[in-house]
Amino acid sequence: xxxxxxxxxxxxxxxxxxIASMFARRGYNIDSLAVGPTxxxxxxxxxxxxxxxxxxxxxxEKQMHKLVNVLRVAELVSGEAIxxxxxxxxxxxxxxxxxxxxxxxxxxxARVADLGPEALVFEVVGSPEExxxxxxxxxxxxxxxxxxxxxxxxxxxxxxxxxxxxxxxxR
Amino acid sequence: xxxxxxxxxxxxxxxxxxxxGLPGGAVLPLYDAMARGTTVRHVLARHEQGxxxxxxxxxxxxGRVGVAVATSGPGATNLVTPIADAWMDSTPLVxxxxxxxxxxxxxxxxxxxxxxxxxxxxxxxSWLVQDVExxxxxxxxxxxxxxxxxxxxxxVDIPRxxxxxxxxxxxxxxxxxxxxxxxxxxxxxQVAAAADALARADKPVLYVGGGVxxxxxxxxxxxxxxxxxxxVVTTLMAKGAFPETHELFFGWPGMHGPKWSNWAMNTCDLxxxxxxxxxxxxxxxxxxxxxGATVVHLDIDSAEIGKLRxxxxxxxxxxxxxxxxxxxxxxxxxxxxRTEAWLRQLEEWREQFPLRYARNGGETLKPQTVLExxxxxxxxxxDVVWTTGVGQHQMWAMQYLVCDRPRxxxxxxxxxxxxxxxxxxxxxxxxxxxxxxxxxxxxxxxQMTCQELxxxxxxxxxxxxxxxxxxxxxxxxxxxxxxxxDRLSHVHLTHQVPDxxxxxxxxxxxxxxxxxxxxxxxxxxxxxxxxxxxxxDCRVDPREQCFPMIPAGAAAMELIEFEEPEEVVG
Numbered sequence: 001x002x003x004x005x006x007x008x009x010x011x012x013x014x015x016x017x018x019i020a021s022m023f024a025r026r027g028y029n030i031d032s033l034a035v036g037p038t039x040x041x042x043x044x045x046x047x048x049x050x051x052x053x054x055x056x057x058x059x060x061e062k063q064m065h066k067l068v069n070v071l072r073v074a075e076l077v078s079g080e081a082i083x084x085x086x087x088x089x090x091x092x093x094x095x096x097x098x099x100x101x102x103x104x105x106x107x108x109x110a111r112v113a114d115l116g117p118e119a120l121v122f123e124v125v126g127s128p129e130e131x132x133x134x135x136x137x138x139x140x141x142x143x144x145x146x147x148x149x150x151x152x153x154x155x156x157x158x159x160x161x162x163x164x165x166x167x168x169x170x171r
Numbered sequence: 172x173x174x175x176x177x178x179x180x181x182x183x184x185x186x187x188x189x190x191x192g193l194p195g196g197a198v199l200p201l202y203d204a205m206a207r208g209t210t211v212r213h214v215l216a217r218h219e220q221g222x223x224x225x226x227x228x229x230x231x232x233x234g235r236v237g238v239a240v241a242t243s244g245p246g247a248t249n250l251v252t253p254i255a256d257a258w259m260d261s262t263p264l265v266x267x268x269x270x271x272x273x274x275x276x277x278x279x280x281x282x283x284x285x286x287x288x289x290x291x292x293x294x295x296x297s298w299l300v301q302d303v304e305x306x307x308x309x310x311x312x313x314x315x316x317x318x319x320x321x322x323x324x325x326x327v328d329i330p331r332x333x334x335x336x337x338x339x340x341x342x343x344x345x346x347x348x349x350x351x352x353x354x355x356x357x358x359x360x361q362v363a364a365a366a367d368a369l370a371r372a373d374k375p376v377l378y379v380g381g382g383v384x385x386x387x388x389x390x391x392x393x394x395x396x397x398x399x400x401x402x403v404v405t406t407l408m409a410k411g412a413f414p415e416t417h418e419l420f421f422g423w424p425g426m427h428g429p430k431w432s433n434w435a436m437n438t439c440d441l442x443x444x445x446x447x448x449x450x451x452x453x454x455x456x457x458x459x460x461x462x463g464a465t466v467v468h469l470d471i472d473s474a475e476i477g478k479l480r481x482x483x484x485x486x487x488x489x490x491x492x493x494x495x496x497x498x499x500x501x502x503x504x505x506x507x508x509r510t511e512a513w514l515r516q517l518e519e520w521r522e523q524f525p526l527r528y529a530r531n532g533g534e535t536l537k538p539q540t541v542l543e544x545x546x547x548x549x550x551x552x553x554d555v556v557w558t559t560g561v562g563q564h565q566m567w568a569m570q571y572l573v574c575d576r577p578r579x580x581x582x583x584x585x586x587x588x589x590x591x592x593x594x595x596x597x598x599x600x601x602x603x604x605x606x607x608x609x610x611x612x613x614x615x616x617x618q619m620t621c622q623e624l625x626x627x628x629x630x631x632x633x634x635x636x637x638x639x640x641x642x643x644x645x646x647x648x649x650x651x652x653x654x655x656x657d658r659l660s661h662v663h664l665t666h667q668v669p670d671x672x673x674x675x676x677x678x679x680x681x682x683x684x685x686x687x688x689x690x691x692x693x694x695x696x697x698x699x700x701x702x703x704x705x706x707x708d709c710r711v712d713p714r715e716q717c718f719p720m721i722p723a724g725a726a727a728m729e730l731i732e733f734e735e736p737e738e739v740v741g
Binding site for chain 1 (some may be wrong): 288295316320321472478
């Protein structure tokens with residue numbers, strides 16, 4: 001069973017390393033990890049996708065809480081949160097195949113980020129599941145290179161508990 | 172003043188009495204500041220590992236934060252073992268290391284090591300101080316983190332140029348740590364549930380770990396045990412947290428714990444873990460551990476709840492409040508404890524399965540006899556602090572010494588650090604100058620850190636080292652004997668090299684050699700009364716094994732007992 005954790009950390013040197021080191025040391029599996037700034041310059045948000053087959057989520061959350069730079073750990077529960085991911089996919093695209101690929105892209109609202117004589121680069125944003133589907137569909141055309149940001153997420157705008165928790169840490 | 176002065180002013184502001192360290196290039200400004208004057212005593216160790224274990228021994232004997240100082244590079248890496256030890260045993264420690272100048276960091280400069288990176292998995296937190304203005308707030312935070320919540324080690328790495336930079340010193344009143352919020356309050360409903368479970372239990376056991384000492388909750392533990400009439404077992408780390416002469420005390424659980432202690436733990440109907448973490452040396456095979464017990468788990472660290480054994484009733488919070496809360500609730504309800512039959516059963520087991528060994532008619536000196544004699548010579552004294560190394564001698568010390576007071580038994584539990592005992596004794600002596608500090612050591616352990624005899628002698632921190640010298644790396648020898656068909660591989664150290672008494676004398680300490688039972692008591696008595704550092708080399712039976720024993724991976728109930736050889740009489 002996989003879970004997404006949204007973790008607010010102090011924007012201090014080594015904060016990410018401490019999280020990664022703790023995961024490695026305790027044998028927790030990370031599927032994806034995305035780090036970036038938040039609305040506060042001194043706080044970063046780490047979004048982690050963790051595999052909880054061997055270690056219960058509760059234990060992972062508690063161990064993270066013990067890290068001094070970690071301000072808050074919250075699970076993004078599907079339905080109560082939105083999750084997005086961005087992928088760049090370089091696909092073999094000789095002129096004769098382009099039409100088919102572009103039709104496919106339209107369905108997924110993928111954008112052509114770059115175009116070369118024999119290949120093109122798609123930029124696609126969506127839920128991780130949508131990206132999985134798009135990836136699968138373009139794969140038969142020949143995927144030369146692929147990169148995904150890893151999922152990021154926020155609780156829904158209608159979620160009141162999320163707002164309350166945020167106020168608590170902002171004090 | 173400069174940054175180095177600011178470090179000392181910060182330590183003074185924290186009320187630090189003593190630090191243990193060894194100078195070097197990257198801490199020259201700090202040592203120069205010491206030369207200018209400070210109220211903090213500096214104890215000069217002979218090796219940074221020694222300094223680190225001294226700081227640990229100080230912390231464990233006093234309940235205060237230990238402070239160790241080392242230079243960059245090798246000085247800092249020599250602190251890694253004590254830091255890991257303090258991490259495993261939750262010992263509050265502030266390690267201050269020098270670092271190369273900031274502009275040299277990352278250039279592989281002389282004596283450069285990324286000690287913050289090296290120690291990340293074994294510290295609660297660490298700081299690389301890159302601005303002199305950060306020295307006071309970082310040290311404030313470092314001390315705060317080390318001793319709040321679950322205790323443990325922190326590291327503060329200070330580049331040399333930061334120590335030299337000028338600063339207007341002001342020490343903050345509070346640490347600025349928005350992400351560090353250890354639990355301070357206790358959930359009253361959980362306390363009530365725990366009290367209710369205790370009141371209803373027929374066969375409860377209080378399984379007490381080192382957390383009780385760190386929490387300063389021994390009085391509260393005592394009151395709870397007496398109110399609930401619940402038997403107490405203490406782990407190696409908690410030895411002395413509950414008086415061992417008390418009628419409710421039932422020994423130490425685990426790999427070399429007596430049968431009656433392990434049977435108590437494993438047949439109880441309610442197991443109350445108090446600041447304990449279900450370590451594998453305590454539980455044996457986890458799936459077979461205390462199978463019929465409801466588990467109440469009391470701890471300051473919520474991550475310990477359910478880490479290894481799921482808790483039916485978890486209570487997270489400061490143990491003083493938790494234990495006092497449960498006692499208050501039990502008293503308010505006034506239900507009579509139902510444990511008398513259980514206590515009688517435990518008494519019976521204790522009488523039925525005493526710790527035994529073959530005394531051999533005094534033909535060879537038995538290690539257990541050394542410990543029994545030490546116990547008898549110190550009986551009734553409340554001013555003795557024991558330290559140990561790691562191995563057979565440590566287990567015999569656990570089995571045979573009697574500790575009635577908190578913080579009177581200082582040992583390396585989780586990491587199992589050989590060589591811990593002697594420097595820890597020096598640190599304990601600094602913490603308790605009026606106490607008689609005795610290190611029960613093995614010959615293997617002694618040889619790992621014996622250079623600190625110089626520190627004991629020259630810093631006027633006299634200790635008594637009793638070497639249970641079996642001429643072997645005894646515990647490894649025991650495993651090779653029991654689980655590898657007695658194929659002894661690289662474990663023989665010999666009784667006589669080095670000559671420990673002569674080595675002691677070379678350091679300016681008193682040396683004694685004991686080879687027979689007759690010589691034992693006089694030598695130990697003299698060493699204990701000497702008032703200066705002494706080493707008593709007790710040359711014991713080389714192949715004595717430590718029993719009982721729960722083999723690794725076995726269930727606690729499958730423990731192997733000592734079997735009396737047929738030809739031996741009493």
